[in-house]
Every structure is written in C-alpha cells, then in structure tokens.
Amino acid sequence: MTTESASERVTKNKTTVERRSDRELVVTRTFNAPARIVFDAWTKPELLKRWWAPRSLGVSLFRCEADVRVGGGYRYEFGHDPGQPLVFSGTFREVAPPSRLVWTQIFEQMRSAGEAVVTATFTEHDGKTELVLHQAFATKEALDGAIASGMEKGMRETYEQLEDLLGSLR
C-alpha cells in the first residue's frame, strides 16, 4: 500500500452495510459536515449530479428531477447511453429537512420487483452528520432478486450485468 492511500484511510469515514432482515438493508456513513449540507446534497438535482453515479462503473446521471415535498415525484435517468437510460423513480413520503427523508422507489427496468421504501436519517453531532439509509424492499424476493442478479457476474455481457448491478444500487 502506498503512503498516500494509507493516509486516506485514516481520514475516510467507514461505510457499513447490514442486512437487517430478509427484505431490509441498512447503509451507514458519517460525513464531516452539518446535516444541512448533506441534506442539500441528497435533494438538489444539480448537486446529486455531482456525486450520485459511481465513476468507476463509467456511468453518469443524465437527468435528475426531484420535487422534494410530500407527494412530490422524482426521476433519475442514468447509465451509459442517454438515449437508453436506466431509471429510478418514485414519490417523497416524508420531507423533514435537514434530518429525515422518506421516499418510494421503483427501478423501471425491473418493475416486477415492486416498490421499495427508503428512509434516510441525517443526525448531526459536533458538526458531523451520521447518515442511516434504511431500504425496505417490497418483498424478500425483490431483495433476493437484486442480490441474485449481482451474483451472476461473469455469466453475461458486461453491459447487461452492469444494468442489474445498477438496479441494486438503491
């Protein structure tokens, strides 16, 4: 390991993923900023575009619209080809800036997996913010499906494989 990556490791906050039941996953991470800033980064389309798509997968968030209020809708179009985007969409159920956000989510390429409900809580302590992202899939099959499609890596064409992996992103 190089000195640089070793020093990065010291400052970087840990990301954890826990399977809480057969249809729930919980992701946690602390950010070195007040909740207000983290909440903005999660809800303002122009900011989401700057971090949401994992660069190593070579994908971009082409379009991002979010009407952040109770009952408001959102739509993220992302992938490799803007002409054939992968889409996440849904509705906001609870909007309580800067501490809590609840939304529904459908991965349009896998509609049969049903609607997941995602709850994000932003808890601020001493200028830092702990994010807990709780994802409840519609059925245990939906979570299993996300996992199973991630497992088949290497068995299909790269792009298709990636699509499935991306489907399990949120």
Added chain:
Amino acid sequence: MIETFAALAEPNRFRIVELLRRGPRAVNDIGERLHLNQPQVSKHLRVLKEVGLVEVQHQAQQRIYELRARPLRELHDWLERYRRIWEERFDQLDELIDDLSTKEKTHDDRKRK
C-alpha cells in the same frame, strides 16, 4: 441465495450458523450451548441442510453438523460489492461536501468583512 436469506432470517438458525462458524458440532452439543431442545435444533438443522448451509456426517452414534462455506461466501461477496458501490458514491459526496463547505466559508468571510 433466496433460500440462504430465508433460512438465516430465523434468529435461532442464525445463532446455530454463528456457532458452527467455530467448528463442526454434534446435535446435542448445539442444543446445550444455545439452550434449545433437541427437536428444535433438529428442525432448524433440517432447514439449514435443505438450503445447503450445513452438511451432516455420521460418527459412531452421533450426527455431526458442519458449515458449508459457499452460500455464506456468496452472500458476503454480494454485500461487499454493494458496500463498495456506496463507499465510492460517499467518497464522491465527500468531495462535493468539501467544496460546498469551502464555498460557504468563503462567502461567510466575505460577509463579515
């Protein structure tokens, strides 16, 4: 995978798997350590065996249960891959947050002057 999740969702089965991570054990031994009666243990072990999480070996009069690593490894690998995707996003989010915090600070400083 579906089966692995379902089998592990039951708390006592999860405890049995945790115990077997430390090594193979006989049915009565499992029951004693986890304070479960033998019919309960046998029932859970049967489910775990059906999904391929454990295998049984007969030694003298005893049935010895052992963990099969593969299904657990697959589950672990998936969760790890999923975790890395989020980690990368959050690292990107850190960059954005640094940028926003710096801008905010500069703005505040200007206002104070």
